[in-house]
Amino acid sequence: MHIQVTPFDLQAWKEGNRHDYRAGWKGVSPEFGEITLTCPLPRTSPESLVSEVRGGRLPTASFEARGMHVEGMKLPGLNRSTLRVGDRVVYVERNRFGATLEQRALALRYAGDHYRLAALDKHGYVLTRAADDEDPGVTITVRETGRGKNRRLSVRAEGRAEGGDLSLALIFAGVDRSTLTQLGAVKAGLSRVTHFWTESQY
Secondary structure, eight states, X not given: OOEEOOOEEEEEEEESOTTSXXXXXXXXXXXXXXXXXXXXXXXXXXXXXXXXXXXXXXXOEEEEEESGGGTTOSSOOSTTEEEEETTEEEEEEOXXXXXXXXXXXXXXXETTEEEEEEEEETTEEEEEEOOOSSOOOEEEEEEEEXXXXXXXXXXXXXXXXXXXXXXXXXXXXXXXXXXXXXXXXXXXXXXXXXXXXXXXXX
């Protein structure tokens, strides 16, 4: 069911020790109840890194990156990743060679709907569900503010949203989105050039 979502904030949290460390965001949506984003979950394998959104009336969402490249990462990245909302896999496409924020936006497909996720900058992003014959779509803006213990995640929706929309928007707060930003695009481009040059020397 699509409903109007009252703006809400999630607060930064962390607990545990070096072997069972957990951190992320917690808060309450008036419409969807208590929400917890854990990013990342405690590791069960050195080659797997997972962030998860659960709670309230939201379908559980998880974002997992797998491979040797995740060992030194704090959050799962977009490479070799799997995104799930409820029992569905979300199909994700991106243009690695895009030069602008719009060109680097992710195209997502979930439950028959089409979405775009674009970075605003390194602290914020926007998820948009495209309009169709039955619904005018929705835009959800997520932005991190503050420092240290005062860090907050503000969530604002324009249009009527359902639980899946919100889960999909929130899970990306637990993902390394740097390659979607302008600076990330430059770094990724330099990395590719360096890699190709190194390969050509053999």
